[in-house]
Amino acid sequence: MSPPASTGRSRDGSDPGPVYLVTSADQPELGTDDRLLHQALLAAGVPVTVAVWTDPDVPWHDAAVCVIRSVWDYHLHPERFIRWLSQVSTVTTVLNPPRLVAWNTHKRYLIGLAAAGIPTVETVWITPGSNADVRQLLDDTGWEQALLKPAVSASAWLTGKVRPGDAEGQRLLGRILRHCDAMLQPYLATVDRDGEVSVIVIDGAVSHGVRRKSALTGDIEVTRHGSPHEITPAERSLAERIVGLLPEQPLYARVDLLRDDADRLLLGELELVEPVLYLRHARRALDGLATAVRRHACHRTGASAPTPRPGAPLGAPA
Known part of the structure; x- marks a missing residue:
């Protein structure tokens, strides 16, 4: 059974419903960044529970909002994860939006983005x-x-x-x-030399940038730490184009960019499921994410859920 919810009164007097931060069994206390989010939500007066997605005893219907975070084992059980996503989304609001998450679990999404004009790595x-x-x-x-x-x-x-x-x-x-x-x-040799640039988008707006070493170094914790990066106009523009193609606005997104040997900017991956958001490097992003989650939690009926964007080129993700 997941730990009991922590509680706190909101500063403006409204009462947000319970927020479940969703994690995996091997990350029962969340990843480092997500622990910062947990603290920020409590400070904003939001009752928070950390819940393991594979735990059959979690009362998902009690949550006003479930925010998918450190589910770093979903790829080992993809069909079970999609079933969980479908079931939980019938009883509460899930963020990121379930159809975006389901679409993003298989990297064939890159085909659709490339067809929409986004420069991607040849595959x-x-x-x-x-x-x-x-x-x-x-x-x-x-x-x-x-x-x-x-x-x-x-x-x-x-x-x-x-x-x-x-x-x-x-x-x-x-x-x-x-x-x-x-x-x-x-x-791409540039990855060994320069790593990747991650552009983080929070609540529809570019928040901050991070330069990350390749995960192929063998030290995933070094990759998850990153270092602050000043986003260039080209990186910002490409990240905004990519997120703007989505049929729903995500609560959070991480756009991983790299350059080829000709110095052309390419999309490596678009992360919408469980990306590290490097909140430790951007207090404003942390506060913005907590504020956005709180806003959703104040609308228990789901009225605050992301709305479709009419005419979005990617259509409805499968």
Whole structure:
């Protein structure tokens, strides 16, 4: 059973309903950034419970809002996670919006974004049951080094560099295809040198930027810490374009950007499920996120849920 809710009176006299911060069983006390959000919500007078999404005893219907946060195991149980998302969304408001979350769990969303004009990393998609040969694919593409990863994944799980003549690449592909589709992309040398830039969007507005080392360094905690980055006009513009294509406004989003060898800015991933938001680097973002969550929690009936954006190019995510 999840811990009992903490309580607090709001400063302006209104009464927000209970907020559940959703986590995984291996993160029962949330990730570092999410603990900051927990504290900020209490300071804003919001009753908060930390709830594990796989816990069958959690009374989800008691929550005014469930905010998905440190569910860093969802990729290990994707079908169960989608079922949970569908069930919980019938009894309470879930943020990010459930259809955005479901759409974002499989990286095929990149295909739709590319079709809408967003520059993305070139990708070869490999489906289970295919007879794909990694060596042949690298010969066909001419890539001297590539990144092989699952299309449903988190924290660089089953992700690795592959090279022509490297037998390990075929073994890795086999492991991935037992789980889901695989993605093969050219490995960009700029990632080793510069890492990635993450643009964080809170409640519809660009909040702050972070430069992150590649998760392939093997130290995921270093990646999750990052360092403050001053967002360039080009990075801001691309992040705003990407989020603007979504048919609903997310509560939070992280747009991971990188550059190719020609210095062109590309979308690496759009994170809408459980991204680290690097709130430790931006107090204003932390306060803004807490304020937005509180606003949703003050509308128990769900009236504050994100509204569709008519005519959004991506349509309704599956």
